[in-house]
Structure formats: C-alpha cells, structure tokens
Amino acid sequence: MRADAQRNYDRLLEEARQAFIVRGTDVALEDIARHAGVGIGTLYRHFPDRYTLMNAVFEKELDALTQHAHELITADDPAEALTKWLRRVAVHSASYRGLSAAIMENGGLRMPSCKTRLRTAGGALLWRAQEAGAIRPDAQIGDLLKLTHAMVLAAEKNPEERGLFDRLMDLALDGLRTRGKTQEGREGTPEERGAVPAAADERENAGAATG
Known part of the structure; x- marks a missing residue:
C-alpha cells in the first residue's frame, strides 16, 4: 500500500472508531469519510461495506x-x-x-x-x-x-x-x-445441589422477596 493510501486507511479507521463509540455503528459513512478528510469513494475503496x-x-x-x-x-x-x-x-x-x-x-x-x-x-x-x-x-x-x-x-x-x-x-x-460440586471441587450436599425441596423453596421465596 502506498504511503498516502496507508495514511488514508489509518485516518478512516481512527475516525470510524471514534464515531462508533460516540454515535453508534449506524453512523453515516459519509460523515466518517468527511472527518477523515477523504471522499466517500476513498472509503469504499478501502472498505467495500x-x-x-x-x-x-x-x-x-x-x-x-x-x-x-x-x-x-x-x-x-x-x-x-x-x-x-x-x-x-x-x-x-x-x-x-x-x-x-x-x-x-x-x-x-x-x-x-x-x-x-x-x-x-x-x-x-x-x-x-x-x-x-x-x-x-x-x-x-x-x-x-x-x-x-x-x-x-x-x-x-x-x-x-x-x-x-x-x-x-x-x-x-x-x-x-x-x-453437584461446590467451587472447591468436592461433592456438594443435597442442599448445595438444590436436591432438597425445602432448600429450593427457600431460594424461590428469597427471589420473590427481592424481585
């Protein structure tokens, strides 16, 4: 890539990065090209879409x-x-x-x-x-x-x-x-595995109270 073409490429990338952060990825490509100081045709030569x-x-x-x-x-x-x-x-x-x-x-x-x-x-x-x-x-x-x-x-x-x-x-x-395992890797108790109905009920009740 020629030096001038590389500069245009780099400017377009930087302007696009800033535009995507500030305005979102649906920003007009014409705006990116204008801020980079190039024409829209130059943008499309480097980036077809x-x-x-x-x-x-x-x-x-x-x-x-x-x-x-x-x-x-x-x-x-x-x-x-x-x-x-x-x-x-x-x-x-x-x-x-x-x-x-x-x-x-x-x-x-x-x-x-x-x-x-x-x-x-x-x-x-x-x-x-x-x-x-x-x-x-x-x-x-x-x-x-x-x-x-x-x-x-x-x-x-x-x-x-x-x-x-x-x-x-x-x-x-x-x-x-x-x-069936705790974070330490050992086999969990029935309560830790959620196999005991009472433990499941307690979690459900707690979730309802905080939701």
Missing part, C-alpha cells in the same frame, strides 16, 4: 481482549477466568453501540475475523474450565459469546434498570457451572 469497516476497527480493538485471555489462561480458577473474560467482552461490546447486534447477525457471514479472534481467545479459556470440571461440557464458546452480547443488548434497551446486566450475567454463569 459497513461491516468490512466495522470488522477492521474491531480487529484492532480486539488486541486487548486477546491479551487479556492470554493473561487469564494460567489463572488458578479456570471458571472465574472465563467469567472475567466474558465480562471484559461485554464492556468492550457496550463501548460500541451496535457491535453486539452486528456480531449476532447472520451467523458467520458478517464480521468473520472479529468472530474468529473472539472464539479462539475465549475457546481456550472455556476448554480449560471444562477440563477442570468446573463448566458444563456441552457449553460452546460461540453460544457464550452470543449470550453475552444478548445481555448487553438487553441492558442497552433498558437503561433504567440499574444492574440488569450484572444480574443476567450472574444467572447465566451460574447455569454454566457443573452441578
């Missing part, structure tokens, strides 16, 4: 998420490591309004590089947690990412419900953990 531009921006941003996954891969608690990483993914998604919807749309047809990097980084954390017996063996990283993004979307659409994302995430992660 909106999703190509989004993918390029998020590919660059995913460096931090990938690095975070590498740092967590040796954590003492593999399940907690996976949890921390998914929460970081959620923060990343919330910073870019529309990212969650874009990643969830049309399976793997849109933003393929972004999906691949996320699944590779998170997949290693999930595999380690499953090998440790802490996370259900039927869990798949693609499903966990879609679930995380769905919860981000729910929180975005209900801003008046403070703490909604954290509550949903806690429920989802509790469902991922293997049943």
Whole structure:
C-alpha cells in the first residue's frame, strides 16, 4: 500500500472508531469519510461495506481482549477466568453501540475475523474450565459469546434498570457451572445441589422477596 493510501486507511479507521463509540455503528459513512478528510469513494475503496469497516476497527480493538485471555489462561480458577473474560467482552461490546447486534447477525457471514479472534481467545479459556470440571461440557464458546452480547443488548434497551446486566450475567454463569460440586471441587450436599425441596423453596421465596 502506498504511503498516502496507508495514511488514508489509518485516518478512516481512527475516525470510524471514534464515531462508533460516540454515535453508534449506524453512523453515516459519509460523515466518517468527511472527518477523515477523504471522499466517500476513498472509503469504499478501502472498505467495500459497513461491516468490512466495522470488522477492521474491531480487529484492532480486539488486541486487548486477546491479551487479556492470554493473561487469564494460567489463572488458578479456570471458571472465574472465563467469567472475567466474558465480562471484559461485554464492556468492550457496550463501548460500541451496535457491535453486539452486528456480531449476532447472520451467523458467520458478517464480521468473520472479529468472530474468529473472539472464539479462539475465549475457546481456550472455556476448554480449560471444562477440563477442570468446573463448566458444563456441552457449553460452546460461540453460544457464550452470543449470550453475552444478548445481555448487553438487553441492558442497552433498558437503561433504567440499574444492574440488569450484572444480574443476567450472574444467572447465566451460574447455569454454566457443573452441578453437584461446590467451587472447591468436592461433592456438594443435597442442599448445595438444590436436591432438597425445602432448600429450593427457600431460594424461590428469597427471589420473590427481592424481585
């Protein structure tokens, strides 16, 4: 790529990143080109459509998420490591309004590089947690990412419900953990496994009181 073309490419990426954060991923591409000091034709030569531009921006941003996954891969608690990483993914998604919807749309047809990097980084954390017996063996990283993004979307659409994302995430992660074992790995008591009706009733009553 020629030096001037590289400069245009870099400016477009930076302007797109700022625009996506401030105005959302549905911002007019003409506005991004204008702020970058180039014509819309130049933008389309580098990025044939909106999703190509989004993918390029998020590919660059995913460096931090990938690095975070590498740092967590040796954590003492593999399940907690996976949890921390998914929460970081959620923060990343919330910073870019529309990212969650874009990643969830049309399976793997849109933003393929972004999906691949996320699944590779998170997949290693999930595999380690499953090998440790802490996370259900039927869990798949693609499903966990879609679930995380769905919860981000729910929180975005209900801003008046403070703490909604954290509550949903806690429920989802509790469902991922293997049943019948405590966090220390020993076999749980019937109450811990939820096998005693009285214990289940107490939890239900507590939930009704706080809901």
